[in-house]
Amino acid sequence: MGRGRQKAKHTKLARELKSYSPAVNYAALERELAHPDDDQYVDKWADQYNDEDEDEYQAQQA
Template identity: 80%
Template sequence: MGRGRQKAKHTKIARELKYDTYNVNYSALEKELGHPGDDQYVDKWADQYADDDEELETA
């Protein structure tokens, strides 16, 4: 009994996704996906783990 209403809702959502035009903020996307300005790799987890070289020297 409720299948017709459910199908209509899904159809409405599908049409909105298909035909709606979204405004994309390309400058914000570029900042989010871009590299740091100094072009060096920054490992944000480096402080939590010891380097492999240091472990080999102490062993």
């Protein structure tokens, strides 16, 4: 017997969601999705360790 009230709540929620349009900051979205600067993804730990390929190459040369 409580199905009518439940259905009415779901219908009301569905209508609210259908007409929902949040405010979008397109400038911030564009900055986030734009190409990043090259130095942003520089591996700061790369200089501390030798690459495995370099170690094998040096071992073959010796």
